[in-house]
Amino acid sequence: MADFRLFNTLSGSKEVFTPTDPKRITMYVCGPTVYNYAHIGNARPVVVFDCLYRFLSAQYPEVVYARNITDIDDKIIHAASERGCGIESVSAEFTTKYREDMAALGALTPTIEPMATEHIEEMVALTERLIAEGHAYSADGHVLFAVESMPGYGALSGRKLDDMLAGARVEVADYKRHPGDFVLWKPSTDSEPGWDSPWGRGRPGWHLECSAMIRAHLGEAIDIHGGGRDLIFPHHENERAQSCCAYGGDFVRHWVHNAYVDMDGEKMSKSLGNVRTVRELRERYPGEVLRFALLSAHYRSPLNFSGDLLGGARGTLDTFYGALRRHVDVPLIDLPVERTAVYAALLDDLNTPEAIAALHAAATTLNKTSDQNEVARAKAELAVGGGLLGLLQADPEAWFKASSGADDLSADQIDALIEERLAARAGRNFARADEIRDALEEQGVLLDDGPDGTQWRRRG
């Protein structure tokens, strides 16, 4: 098996991926806090790690992929109180919407989707253990992790304890022994959701759930832990502290973080108010277009989001599907995935732009050659390599003819007009033929005349 080189945030360099147990790969990716619609920036890690999941699944017999749902959090409590309902109703609604949106992007369902509220017991147990080991203390109804108790705290985000104090912009609660200490458990008021614990009725801190759920579902150490770049600190740093101090060992083999989707050079975020939700984008673009756009830059590079990006993605997919449509009759040969150029590109830290370049090469081959062996090989590259990226799995005809609105012309109506135009052309009545073509174009239907007849597609 060829080496797969994957960047590790902890070391700051690409490392050969060497799983702890090649028979069972474990990957955990931080999922959503379900209090609102997911935006296209939230979708980036989903698509990136879905791609990684597909790539690993092609190489190893079992890949356990867990993506959590954070269904207890102060933001959810907030949203619920504004609506005057329970947090369950908010989190249930947005969990469903999240799953719909991510499915539309072609993301496979993770092996496990653990919910935070179903793991409170494990979180309490983990907290007790940290206290017993001298890494945590209770104070003023809270339980806090003592960062000074961990040698090497800060290694993931590359900071030292002293540096963190220098830039502290928030006032430090006086019950903390060290300003960097973070909450494992906090008290709930009567109106807030809470669970009984040795420290009274309360709820878990943000970082605790991931440590507890990883332990419960994947084991003490995992191969890959992923998420967006902004999770490095404090979330992953603290998660690492919790798990390493509770169970010892390395906890995570590869820390993998994706860069952001930018809006006019700034990151897209709910707090900046410049978000585009997946939901609204889906009304205008097929999910595959959004997916392609998200894969068009390397996952560690920022991706500038724009209408041009999406328009370009649509056009490129048209090119690929057009090449496939030219050869619908050619049977798909059984090309082993590891022999595709897409696979080879992904071997280098998931280089999706290079993989897409390989797809372009295959499409060009398909468009120009008449050699049946080359055609079969190129078609397989597009289908199999595309599959690795979660792309190009639709039927080409369906791709071009998919209707976006109820008032579109039906396929039958279009076919009838094409017949009429064909007759006009045969009689060299080009004025009438062009009239029909223009009329169809006004309805968003484009015609392509070829040696074997006329094909049509809807404008994207």
Place this chain on the structure above:
RNA sequence: GGCUCGGUGGCAGAGUGGUUAUGCAGCGGAUUGCAAAUCCGUCAACGCCGGUUCGAUUCCGACCCGAGCCUCCA
């Protein structure tokens, strides 16, 4: 202030110590009744200043600019 990361042709976006990534756009051509699609050709880049080197966009250093984290955040 501390800590990170980045600055590639008109745009998007890979990569490399010496030989044009790729795509879009542009230009020229082939093809077409005209188009569209497609194909061929073509233009064009590595922030700035030093250093290392036979040779640097690629390594090192300074500088300028941008982004991010340090607070919830993919």
